[in-house]
Amino acid sequence: MPVRTAFAAQIxxxxxxxxxxxxxxxxxxxxxxxxQVVFAYERMIDYRKLDEIAFTLQRSGRMYTYPQNKGxxxxxxxxxxxxxxxxxxLVPCYRENAALFLHGLPPECIFLHWMGDERGxxxxxxxxxxxxxxxxxxxxxxAVGLAWAYKLRKEDRCVITYFGDGATSEGDFHEAMNFxxxxxxxxVFFCQNxxxxxxxxxxxxxxxxxxxxxxxxxGARGIQVDxxxxxAVYKATTEARDRARAGGGITLxxxxxxxxxxxxxxxxxxxxxxxxxxxxxxxxxxxxxxxxYLESKGLxxxxxxxxxxxxxKAFAQDIVRKSEGIAKPEVREMFDHLYAEIPDxxxxxRDTLRTHSLGLYPxxxxxxxSGRRGS
Amino acid sequence: MPRTPQMIEKGLxxxxxxxxxxxxxxxxxxxxxxLGEDVGLNGGVFRVTxxxxxxxxxxxxxxxxxxxxxxxxxxxxxxxxxxxxxxEIQFEGFLGPAHDQxxxxxxxxxxxxxxxxxxxxxVRVPWGGGIHAPxxxxxxxxxxxxxxxxMKVVCPSTPSDAKGLLLAAIRDPDPVIFFEPKRVYRSFxxxxxxxxxxxxxxxxxxxxxxxxxxxxxxxASVFQCLETLDSLPDDQSVELIDLRTINPFDxxxxxxxxxxxxxxxxxxxxxxxxxxxSELSATIQERCFLHLLAPVQRVxxxxxxxxxxxxxxxxxxxxxxxxxxxxxxxxx
Numbered sequence: 001m002p003v004r005t006a007f008a009a010q011i012x013x014x015x016x017x018x019x020x021x022x023x024x025x026x027x028x029x030x031x032x033x034x035x036q037v038v039f040a041y042e043r044m045i046d047y048r049k050l051d052e053i054a055f056t057l058q059r060s061g062r063m064y065t066y067p068q069n070k071g072x073x074x075x076x077x078x079x080x081x082x083x084x085x086x087x088x089x090l091v092p093c094y095r096e097n098a099a100l101f102l103h104g105l106p107p108e109c110i111f112l113h114w115m116g117d118e119r120g121x122x123x124x125x126x127x128x129x130x131x132x133x134x135x136x137x138x139x140x141x142x143a144v145g146l147a148w149a150y151k152l153r154k155e156d157r158c159v160i161t162y163f164g165d166g167a168t169s170e171g172d173f174h175e176a177m178n179f180x181x182x183x184x185x186x187x188v189f190f191c192q193n194x195x196x197x198x199x200x201x202x203x204x205x206x207x208x209x210x211x212x213x214x215x216x217x218x219g220a221r222g223i224q225v226d227x228x229x230x231x232a233v234y235k236a237t238t239e240a241r242d243r244a245r246a247g248g249g250i251t252l253x254x255x256x257x258x259x260x261x262x263x264x265x266x267x268x269x270x271x272x273x274x275x276x277x278x279x280x281x282x283x284x285x286x287x288x289x290x291x292x293y294l295e296s297k298g299l300x301x302x303x304x305x306x307x308x309x310x311x312x313k314a315f316a317q318d319i320v321r322k323s324e325g326i327a328k329p330e331v332r333e334m335f336d337h338l339y340a341e342i343p344d345x346x347x348x349x350r351d352t353l354r355t356h357s358l359g360l361y362p363x364x365x366x367x368x369x370s371g372r373r374g375s
Numbered sequence: 376m377p378r379t380p381q382m383i384e385k386g387l388x389x390x391x392x393x394x395x396x397x398x399x400x401x402x403x404x405x406x407x408x409x410l411g412e413d414v415g416l417n418g419g420v421f422r423v424t425x426x427x428x429x430x431x432x433x434x435x436x437x438x439x440x441x442x443x444x445x446x447x448x449x450x451x452x453x454x455x456x457x458x459x460x461x462x463e464i465q466f467e468g469f470l471g472p473a474h475d476q477x478x479x480x481x482x483x484x485x486x487x488x489x490x491x492x493x494x495x496x497x498v499r500v501p502w503g504g505g506i507h508a509p510x511x512x513x514x515x516x517x518x519x520x521x522x523x524x525x526m527k528v529v530c531p532s533t534p535s536d537a538k539g540l541l542l543a544a545i546r547d548p549d550p551v552i553f554f555e556p557k558r559v560y561r562s563f564x565x566x567x568x569x570x571x572x573x574x575x576x577x578x579x580x581x582x583x584x585x586x587x588x589x590x591x592x593x594x595a596s597v598f599q600c601l602e603t604l605d606s607l608p609d610d611q612s613v614e615l616i617d618l619r620t621i622n623p624f625d626x627x628x629x630x631x632x633x634x635x636x637x638x639x640x641x642x643x644x645x646x647x648x649x650x651x652x653s654e655l656s657a658t659i660q661e662r663c664f665l666h667l668l669a670p671v672q673r674v675x676x677x678x679x680x681x682x683x684x685x686x687x688x689x690x691x692x693x694x695x696x697x698x699x700x701x702x703x704x705x706x707x
Contacts, residue, residue, distance in 0.1 A: 091452075122489040130455070131488055138480060141445060145452015145460075152408070152434055152458070171472070175445030182440055337486045338525055340493070340548040343577065343623035357661030 009216045013224045013256075016231035019284045021292025023231065031235045034299055036081060040230055041290045041300070042308050044073045047098045048287065049312035050107060050319055051261075054114065057320065058265040066114045068261030069097050071228070074286030075192050075255040076162075077102065078233025082241055083160050086128065091143035091161040094132040095192060095259070099162070105129050111323035118337075119329060136197075137163055137170030140189065144176050147185035147244075158241050160188040166197025168211055177218040177252070186244040188237065189220070189252040192227060194259040195281075199272040215252035227255025228286040260285065376426055378569065386564035392534035393423050393499075393555060396541040397461065399571055401431050404459060407545060410437040411446055411463030411499075420465055421501055421560055443469050447476035447498070451484070454494045459545060467502045467554070468511030474519075481550040482525030497544040498552045502530070503595050503644050504676075504691055505558035507684040513557075514681050515594075515645035520552050521622040521654070527551040527576055528622040532559060532597040535567045536619060539574030547576060556595035579625035581632070585614035588705055589632040591655055592642040593618040596692055600642055603694040603701070611705060621651055629655060630662040637668035638704045642692050647675035669707035674700045 016027045032040070051070050057063040069076070072095055080099030083090065090096075090103055101107050104127040112120030113132060121131035133139035143161030150157040167173055168191060180187045191211050195202050208214060215222030221243070225232040233255055240251035258281035262269045269278075294300035335342060335350035342350065348360045376398050382391055401407045409424055415438035418425030428436035439446050443464055450460040464470050470477070477498065484492045504513035520528050529544055529551055531537035537555065544551040582597070583604060590613055592600050597617050604613055614632050618624055633639045639659055641652040652673040659671050674692045682690050 118487055118489055121487050122491045125491075130492065135475070135479060138448065138475065141448020141476065142452040142455060142480070145449035145454070146456045147452070148449060149453045149456030149458045172444055172448060172476075175440075175442045175448065178440050178442065179445045179449050333489070334486075337488075337490050339485070339527075345623060345626065361662060 009213070011210050011212045011222050011224055013226075014232045014236055015226040015229050016235065017226075017229045017289055017293055019228070019289050021289045021296055023293055027235070028231050031231050031238075032081070034297065037230065037290065037294060038299055040077045040081065041287070041294055042311070043077055043098060043102065044287050044290065045308045045312040046315045047073055047101065049309075049316040051097075053316040053320060054111065055261070055265065058114075062324065063111065063114050063265075064116050065264050065266055067094050067264040068259075069095050071260030071281070071285055072096070072192055072194060072257045073098050074230045074290070075190075075227040075233055075257050078230045079160060079162075079190050079237040079253075079255075082234050082237035083158065086126065087157055088128065088241070089143075089146050089157065089159045090129040091139050091146065091159060092129065092132055093136075093139065093162045093164060093167070093192070094134065095164065095194070096162045100129050100132075103127060103129055106322075107319045108322040111319060112326070115323060117326075117329060118333070119326070137167035137172040139163070140167070140176035141172055141179070144180045144185055144187055147180070147187035148183055151183070151185050156245060158186040158188065158245050160190055160237070160241070162190050162192060164197060165191060165193040165195065165202050165205055165211055166200065167191075168214060169205055177215070177220060177250070180250045181218045181220050184247060184249060186247075187250060188240040188244055189215075189250065190237065191252065191254045192257055193254050194257050196259050196263070196269070196273070198263040198267060199269075210254060212252055212254035215250070218250070220250035220252050222252045222254065224254045224256060227257030228284050228289065230286065230290055258284070376430060387534045387567040388561045388564055389534045389537055389555065389559045390421060390423050390561060392538040392567050393541055394425055394427070395567070395569075396538040397424065397427060398430065400542060400545050401427065401435060403571070404545075406457060406459040407461065408435050408437060408453070408458060409461045409463065410439050410450065412439060412441055412465050414438060414463050419463060421557070423499070423501075423555070424463070443472040444476050447473035447481065450496050450498075451476060451481050451494055454481075454496045455484070455492055460496045461499060461545060462496065463499045465501070466508070466512045467500050467514050467516055470500065470516060473498075477520070477526070477550070477552070478523040482523055485549065486525060493548055494550050495548050496550050497541070497547070498550070500552060500554050501557045501560075502554035503556050503558055504681060504687045505595060507687070508557070510683060513687060515643065515676065517554055517621050518645055518650045518654070521651060525550070526622065527620070528554070529576055529620050530554045530556070530593045531619060532556060532594050532617055534565050536574060536580065536617075538567055539572050540576065540619065542571065543573040543576050546573065551576070554594065558595035559598065562598070574619070577620045577623045577625060579628040580617045580619055581628070582615040582617050583613065585612040585636065587612045587636055588638040588640065588701060589614045589616060589629070589636045590640050590642060590697070590701070591616045591618060591629055593621065594644065596642045596644055599692055599694055600697060603697040606694060606698060607701065611701065613701060624651075624655075626658050626662065629659065633659050633663045634666045637666050638707075640672045640674060640697070640700045640704055642674045642697055644676050644691055646678045647673055648678050650675060669704045672700045672704050
């Protein structure tokens with residue numbers, strides 16, 4: 001009996017703007033307009049400044065921890081631009097700040113979060129994002145649930161969820177991909193493969209040649225893109241979004257990028273990464289190639305660069321002012337948002353700021369009747 | 376769904392009552408959906424969701440992949456989007472994979488977003504021992520979820536309480552874990568109002584009044600306690616409280632009773648250490664110290680792994696152990 005092929009698949013890699021700023025005009029057709037690229041580059045400058053200032057705030061004790069986004073701006077902005085603001089929904093990890101800002105999240109929210117203030121997660125009404133997700137990979141299932149609700153209610157909305165290469169080793173990645181494809185919900189899976197999960201390199205995370213190919217096992221489409229290429233990210237995400245909206249299925253986008261900074265400010269990547277590797281990726285920085293491209297098109301020059309950097313500096317300083325200008329939360333806030341209606345025991349703890357019963361029930365303890373114990 | 380002649384004549388089992396509550400709420404509120412393993416065509420392994428898929432369609436009563444974290448995590452997203460999901464975890468022993476999503480996400484979203492995102496979902500979980508089920512099908516993990524702030528934990532014992540508490544749970548704006556005592560699922564029938572009604576979460580029920588000792592329990596143990604009370608000598612007057620909700624629990628009802636009786640025995644299927652019985656004991660000594668005539672006693676499952684079927688009745692509190700504890704406490 002002849003052996004037949006039960007299933008065959010291949011994974012494409014898409015690059016449109018190479019690291020030297022050279023654009024493949026044919027592939028770029030119908031993607032980003034000049035205005036959008038200029039806008040995106042200006043945001044890269046703003047958000048890189050913000051990222052740098054967050055790092056210095058942490059080093060000077062004004063922020064507790066911060067995970068730098070440096071180097072991954074094209075992945076966040078390209079995908080964020082592809083999703084419709086106010087309609088679609090973003091379910092992030094914590095290294096796509098730029099996409100969240102693009103969709104209306106006030107940047108001081110992210111600062112507040114890392115300054116240890118839950119108010120940073122109080123997403124303003126009308127901003128379609130969830131707060132950044134700290135445990136790895138859990139948020140993908142929430143994205144699938146959101147998308148499922150849209151499908152059940154026949155709303156033309158789409159959800160994108162972000163996660164890293166490390167998250168693909170979590171069970172929740174599997175369960176989310178499996179639910180998403182089984183129920184064919186309008187959801188896009190966007191993996192920022194930045195090569196490192198804290199100190200564990202991508203090769204040690206999985207034996208798969210690509211993250212994208214993991215899609216195949218779930219009946220999804222997988223595509224690998226140059227994650228530092230704004231055009232490729234935008235194109236792949238737009239296609240994935242349209243496909244999902246049309247009920248055509250799930251796409252897993254693997255954006256190849258690099259974490260130029262440490263995992264967080266609590267990490268020192270020099271312990272496990274070669275300087276040569278970091279330097280080779282620094283040359284592929286999305287900001288370098290985007291600028292080169294804009295200059296080659298006559299859309300950018302030194303003067304514009306200087307002005308944009310000034311803007312970025314002022315923008316970042318404004319966010320610092322906003323996030324540091326807010327008074328410490330009231331102590332009662334830790335109690336007030338646990339339930340819609342506060343239970344009795346919790347109310348007593350809140351009102352007395354005590355847990356010991358002689359403080360909670362003075363009328364029953366005898367403390368209310370002075371001198372009882374001594375008399 | 377219309378009641379059967381048997382239900383009209385003899386009343387509803389716990390399974391019938393929960394099914395009726397689900398059905399009525401799905402009828403009333405289009406946001407309500409049931410999802411879980413085998414809940415659709417098969418009606419759930421205990422038939423609690425029987426007929427719901429036929430009546431409301433496969434988009435309202437949904438068979439999911441075999442994937443507890445997936446069920447819980449997607450339910451969170453559904454709730455976030457304004458739906459009222461009722462995920463079922465097939466047995467309490469399978470809560471493990473869903474634990475992270477429940478405790479770290481469902482229970483925390485309101486607080487961590489300062490109220491911007493809320494998760495109104497009700498997790499239904501068949502719970503407890505006594506039905507000779509296989510390994511991982513007989514545990515009593517209610518204290519674990521009570522120790523995790525942000526969730527409510529409801530443990531009904533009777534068909535009529537289950538219906539009213541389930542309707543309250545589904546309408547509650549916060550995540551509720553609803554433990555259904557398997558041992559009671561079909562053990563008896565009782566009259567259950569056909570109309571829509573709710574029972575407030577967090578309120579205990581006084582089952583029998585007494586003057587000498589208070590027994591506090593919940594779930595299937597209620598029936599072990601009732602059986603015990605039937606066999607007690609006439610001179611032992613025992614007050615029996617069905618807690619019904621574990622988190623938040625009705626400390627006022629317990630304290631009021633123990634202040635009156637001065638003695639208390641807590642009965643639960645769960646292991647003794649660090650349990651709801653421990654919490655009740657601590658609360659009683661805090662609130663009723665000067666009224667206590669004897670140490671609070673706990674009649675519990677042992678601090679062992681729940682044994683397989685052959686030894687489960689030796690593990691679970693039974694009338695003999697409960698009566699002995701009552702006797703010891705009264706004699707103290």
